[in-house]
Amino acid sequence: MLDAKHGGATVASVRDLKVHFQSKRGVVHAVDGVSFDIRDGETLGLVGETGCGKSVTGRSFLRLLPVPPGILAGGSVMFSAHEVCTGCEGTGCETCEGTGRKAGQDRSVNLLGIPSEDMRRIRGDRIAMIFQDPGKALNPTLPVGAQIAEVFLQHRTDELIALAGLPADTVGAVRRFASQSPRLGDGWLLSLPGARAQRRRVEEALATMVAGALAETQVPNPAKLMARYPHELSGGMRQRVMIAQALACNPDLLIADEPTTALDVTVEARILELIRNLQQRRKTSVLYISHDLSLVRRISDRVAVMYAGRIVEIGTTTEVFANPRHPYTRGLMAAVPGADTPRGRLAAIRGTVPELVDPPAACRFCGRCPYETSACRNNDPFLEAITPSHLVACFIDHPAPSGERPNYGRVTA
Amino acid sequence: MRAAAEPQADDLILSIREVKKHYPIREGALQRVVGHVRAVDGVSFDIRRGETVGLVGESGCGKTTLGRVIAALADPTEGGVHYNMDGMMSRIDRLEGKAARAFRRNCQMVFQDSFASLNPRHLVIDLVGRPLKVYNEATSANLIERVVELLEQVGLGRQHLYRYPHQFSGGQRQRISIARALALNPEVIVLDEPTSALDVSVQAQILNLLNDLQKERNLAYLFVTHDLSVVRHMADRLVVMYLGKVAEAGETQAIFDSPHHPYTRELMAAKPDLEADANVEVRGLEGNVPDPARPPRGCRFHTRCELATPACGWEVDDVVRWLEDAPGMFEHLVGVERQTDFAARLAFDSEEAAGLLSMAVRSEQVPEAMRAAMRRLNLDGDKVEIEFEDVGEIGLTARDDGRMAACVLSPEEVASWKRT
Ligand SMILES: Nc1ncnc2c1ncn2[C@@H]1O[C@H](COP(=O)(O)OP(=O)(O)OP(=O)(O)O)[C@@H](O)[C@H]1O
Ligand SMILES: Nc1ncnc2c1ncn2[C@@H]1O[C@H](COP(=O)(O)OP(=O)(O)OP(=O)(O)O)[C@@H](O)[C@H]1O
Ligand code: SF4
Ligand code: SF4
Ligand SMILES: [Mg+2]
Ligand SMILES: [Mg+2]
Ligand SMILES: [Zn+2]
Numbered sequence: 118m119l120d121a122k123h124g125g126a127t128v129a130s131v132r133d134l135k136v137h138f139q140s141k142r143g144v145v146h147a148v149d150g151v152s153f154d155i156r157d158g159e160t161l162g163l164v165g166e167t168g169c170g171k172s173v174t175g176r177s178f179l180r181l182l183p184v185p186p187g188i189l190a191g192g193s194v195m196f197s198a199h200e201v202c203t204g205c206e207g208t209g210c211e212t213c214e215g216t217g218r219k220a221g222q223d224r225s226v227n228l229l230g231i232p233s234e235d236m237r238r239i240r241g242d243r244i245a246m247i248f249q250d251p252g253k254a255l256n257p258t259l260p261v262g263a264q265i266a267e268v269f270l271q272h273r274t275d276e277l278i279a280l281a282g283l284p285a286d287t288v289g290a291v292r293r294f295a296s297q298s299p300r301l302g303d304g305w306l307l308s309l310p311g312a313r314a315q316r317r318r319v320e321e322a323l324a325t326m327v328a329g330a331l332a333e334t335q336v337p338n339p340a341k342l343m344a345r346y347p348h349e350l351s352g353g354m355r356q357r358v359m360i361a362q363a364l365a366c367n368p369d370l371l372i373a374d375e376p377t378t379a380l381d382v383t384v385e386a387r388i389l390e391l392i393r394n395l396q397q398r399r400k401t402s403v404l405y406i407s408h409d410l411s412l413v414r415r416i417s418d419r420v421a422v423m424y425a426g427r428i429v430e431i432g433t434t435t436e437v438f439a440n441p442r443h444p445y446t447r448g449l450m451a452a453v454p455g456a457d458t459p460r461g462r463l464a465a466i467r468g469t470v471p472e473l474v475d476p477p478a479a480c481r482f483c484g485r486c487p488y489e490t491s492a493c494r495n496n497d498p499f500l501e502a503i504t505p506s507h508l509v510a511c512f513i514d515h516p517a518p519s520g521e522r523p524n525y526g527r528v529t530a
Numbered sequence: 531m532r533a534a535a536e537p538q539a540d541d542l543i544l545s546i547r548e549v550k551k552h553y554p555i556r557e558g559a560l561q562r563v564v565g566h567v568r569a570v571d572g573v574s575f576d577i578r579r580g581e582t583v584g585l586v587g588e589s590g591c592g593k594t595t596l597g598r599v600i601a602a603l604a605d606p607t608e609g610g611v612h613y614n615m616d617g618m619m620s621r622i623d624r625l626e627g628k629a630a631r632a633f634r635r636n637c638q639m640v641f642q643d644s645f646a647s648l649n650p651r652h653l654v655i656d657l658v659g660r661p662l663k664v665y666n667e668a669t670s671a672n673l674i675e676r677v678v679e680l681l682e683q684v685g686l687g688r689q690h691l692y693r694y695p696h697q698f699s700g701g702q703r704q705r706i707s708i709a710r711a712l713a714l715n716p717e718v719i720v721l722d723e724p725t726s727a728l729d730v731s732v733q734a735q736i737l738n739l740l741n742d743l744q745k746e747r748n749l750a751y752l753f754v755t756h757d758l759s760v761v762r763h764m765a766d767r768l769v770v771m772y773l774g775k776v777a778e779a780g781e782t783q784a785i786f787d788s789p790h791h792p793y794t795r796e797l798m799a800a801k802p803d804l805e806a807d808a809n810v811e812v813r814g815l816e817g818n819v820p821d822p823a824r825p826p827r828g829c830r831f832h833t834r835c836e837l838a839t840p841a842c843g844w845e846v847d848d849v850v851r852w853l854e855d856a857p858g859m860f861e862h863l864v865g866v867e868r869q870t871d872f873a874a875r876l877a878f879d880s881e882e883a884a885g886l887l888s889m890a891v892r893s894e895q896v897p898e899a900m901r902a903a904m905r906r907l908n909l910d911g912d913k914v915e916i917e918f919e920d921v922g923e924i925g926l927t928a929r930d931d932g933r934m935a936a937c938v939l940s941p942e943e944v945a946s947w948k949r950t
Contacts, residue, residue: 381756
C-alpha cells in the first residue's frame with residue numbers, strides 16, 4: 118500500500134496510471150504513473166499546475182477519455198462499491214474490523230478493464246462526476262430540469278415511485294422505460310406505460326424531486342428554472358445544475374473537478390455543506406480537484422499535489438500545508454495573493470511546464486526549481502515516505518543514487 | 531465615481547449610464563412572455579484609462595450580462611454605454627461603420643466559459659490569428675511569429691499552434707482566450723472570471739502580465755470575479771453588485787477597510803485566506819437569492835439583511851415568501867388580492883390557517899423590522915388584510931471620497947454590527 122491506512126476501507130486505488138495523447142510532435146505523457154488511494158468517506162484534495170493532468174486523472178475513473186488521441190498506456194483503477202456491514206450498518210464493529218463494510222471476498226473491479234455495459238451502470242450511480250466545464254457537460258437542447266429528472270428516473274426509482282404513491286411493482290417498468298429512452302424530451306412521459314393518472318403522479322413526483330434538488334443548491338426560483346435551457350442561465354447556475362445532477366444519485370465516490378470555480382463564496386459554502394451531508398449520510402468519498410488552496414485546506418483530509426503528470430507530494434492536509442516539502446508545493450503556496458502583496462509582484466513560479474513529449478529521466482521540475490542540482494537532471498525522483506502518511510518525490514528529502522542532495526539553503530541561479 | 535449627468539471626456543474611456551438588460555421569460559406552448567428576468571437593472575459607473583475596475587457579486591447577479599452589454603455583445607434594454615472616441619463620448623450602439631469597427635477592436639472580452647467561447651473547429655493559430663488578419667495587423671508572412679509572441683506572453687508556446695481547443699486543459703484554454711483578447715492592442719478589456727480556471731501560480735503569472743500590460747499601454751480593465759483576494763490585489767476601484775443593481779462602489783482598499791453596505795460586509799467576511807485558521811467555519815449568507823424576475827422592493831437585500839430596518843421595503847411578497855418556507859402553510863393560501871406591492875388581502879382555505887398566519891406575522895417567527903413596518907393587519911374570517919409602509923427605492927447615495935452605497939444605515943452602524 119502506498120498510503121498508510123488510518124482504518125476504513127478503500128473505495129478506490131489508482132496504481133501507476135498512465136494516460137498519453139498522440140500528437141504531431143510525439144506522445145504526450147499527460148498522466149505518467151500516478152498512484153493513490155481514496156478511503157471511504159474521505160475527501161482527497163488534488164491540486165497542481167494548469168494542464169498537469171488532474172482532469173484526465175479524474176476522468177479516467179469513468180473512462181471518459183477521448184480515445185484516440187488518448188491512449189491508456191498502463192495502470193489500473195480499482196473500485197470497490199459500498200457494501201455496508203450488516204452487523205453495524207456502516208458505523209464500524211468487530212466483524213468488519215471497524216471498516217463498516219461487509220467482510221468477505223474482495224469485490225473490487227478494475228474500472229479500466231470492465232465491459233462498457235458495466236461501466237455505464239457504475240457511472241452516475243456508484244461514481245458521479247462534476248465536470249470542470251458546465252458548458253460541455255450539459256445538453257444544450259434540453260431544459261435543465263429534464264436533465265436532472267433523468268438521474269432520478271434511473272437511479273432513485275424506488276423513492277420516486279413511493280413519492281408518487283404508486284405500487285412498488287411499477288419500479289421495474291419505470292426503470293426499464295428510463296433505460297430505454299436515453300434522452301428525455303418534452304412529452305416523454307406520454308410513452309410511459311400505465312394509466313394516465315399514474316403518469317401524472319410520476320411526473321409531479323419527479324418535478325418535486327428535481328425542484329428539491331435544485332433548491333438545495335440555492336438557485337433562485339427552482340420551479341421556474343427547471344424549464345429553462347442551459348444558455349439562459351448564468352455560469353454559476355449552470356454549474357449548480359450539474360452539481361444537483363451529480364449529488365442526486367447518492368454516489369459512493371464523487372469526482373468533483375473544480376466544482377465551485379464559478380461560484381461566489383456564499384454559494385460555495387452551501388455546496389460544500391451539501392457535499393459534506395452526502396458524505397455523512399452515505400460515507401461518500403470525494404476526489405476534490407481544485408486550485409483554491411485555502412478551500413482545499415479547509416475541506417480535505419488529505420492532499421495530493423500534481424506536477425507534469427505525476428504526483429509530487431501527498432500527505433494529510435496538515436502535513437502538506439504546515440510542512441510542504443516539494444519545491445513546487447512551496448512555490449504554489451507562495452503564489453497566493455496576500456493582503457499586502459504589491460500589484461504586479463505576485464510570486465509566480467518562473468518558467469512554464471515542460472512539454473511532456475517523451476520526457477527524459479529527470480526531475481520534471483528541472484528548469485523551474487530554485488534548488489536544482491545536476492543530480493536532479495540525471496535522475497528521476499519517485500514518491501518516498503518521509504512519515505508514514507507523507508510522501509514526497511524530490512532529492513532534497515531522499516538523496517539521489519549518487520548520494521548528492523540539493524537543499525533549500527542553496528539556491529541555484 | 532462621477533455622479534454628473536453628462537459623462538465628461540478626459541481620461542474617461544467608458545461610461546456606463548443607467549444600463550438595464552431584461553430577458554423575457556416565455557412559457558407554454560405559445561411561448562408567451564410572462565415576465566422578465568431583470569438581469570441588470572439600472573447600473574452606472576465609469577472606467578478610466580489605465581485603471582482596473584473590479585466587479586463582484588453573487589452568482590446570477592448580472593455580472594456577465596453587464597460585461598456583454600459593455601463589450602457591445604448584447605444590446606441594453608434601457609440606458610447605454612458611452613465610449614470616448616477621440617474626446618467625444620458616443621453611445622456604442624449608435625456607432626456606425628469605421629467608428630463601430632474601432633470600438634470593437636478597442637474593447638475586447640475574455641469569457642467566463644472558455645470552452646463555449648472558443649470555436650471547437652478552429653486551430654489555435656486561427657483563433658488567435660484571425661483578429662490580426664481581419665484588422666490587417668499581420669501579413670501572412672509574419673502572422674505565425676505574432677501569434678507565437680502572443681502565446682508566449684500567456685505562458686504557452688509554438689508547440690500549441692496547431693491544436694484544437696478540446697486538446698487543452700481548462701486553464702490552458704483560458705490563456706488562449708487571453709492571448710486572443712490581447713492580439714489587437716485594445717484600450718479596454720472586459721475580463722469575466724479570467725483566472726478562476728487557473729492554478730495560483732499561473733494565475734500569478736497572468737495577473738502580473740495584465741499589470742505589466744496595463745502600465746505599458748495604459749490599458750483599462752473591467753475585472754469580473756468572485757475571488758475577493760484577486761480583486762483586492764488587482765482593482766483600483768470596486769463595484770459590488772446585488773441582484774442587478776450596484777450595492778456599493780468606491781476605492782477597493784477603502785471598501786475592504788470599511789464596507790458601507792451590509793452585503794459587502796457579508797461577502798468579505800465569508801472568505802478566509804491561506805493564513806487564516808483552517809478550522810474557522812466559513813458561513814455563507816443566509817436565505818435564498820430572490821427571484822430576479824420579481825426583485826424585492828425598497829432595498830433588494832432586505833430579505834436577507836440581518837440589519838434590516840422597518841424602512842427597508844417590507845412588502846406583501848415577504849409574507850408570501852415566509853408562507854412558502856413555513857412547513858404546511860403555503861398549501862392553504864388560495865389567493866392574493868394585491869392593491870399595491872405593499873398592501874394586499876390574502877385568502878386562505880380555512881379560518882384556522884388565516885388565524886395562524888396573522889399570529890405568526892405578529893410573533894418572533896418573522897423579523898422584528900418586518901413587524902415594525904406593518905401598518906395594518908386585519909383578520910377577517912378566512913382572509914388576512916395586511917399593509918406595510920410604502921417605501922421608495924433605496925438608491926445609491928454619495929459618501930466621502932467618491933464612495934457610493936445603497937443602504938439606509940450609516941457606515942458606523944454597519945461597522946458596529948456583530949453577527950449573531
Ligand atoms: N483531447 C486531448 N488531446 C490532446 N491533449 C490533451 C487532450 N486532453 C488533454 N490533453 C492534455 O493533457 C494534459 C492534462 O490535461 P488536464 O485537462 O488533465 O489538465 P488539468 O490538470 O485538469 O488542468 P486545469 O487545471 O487547467 O484544468 C494537458 O497538457 C492537455 O494539453
Ligand atoms: N439568455 C438569457 N435568457 C434568459 N435569462 C438569462 C440569459 N442570460 C442570463 N440570464 C439570467 O440573467 C441573470 C444574470 O445572469 P449573469 O450570467 O449575468 O450572472 P452572473 O452575475 O455572471 O453570474 P455568475 O457569477 O454565476 O456567472 C440570471 O438570473 C440568468 O439566469
Ligand atoms: S528533485 Fe531537484 S529539481 Fe526536482 S524538485 Fe527536488 S530539488 Fe527541485
Ligand atoms: S437598506 Fe441597508 S439595512 Fe436596509 S436592508 Fe438594505 S442593506 Fe440592510
Ligand atoms: Mg482540469
Ligand atoms: Mg457570469
Ligand atoms: Zn460492522
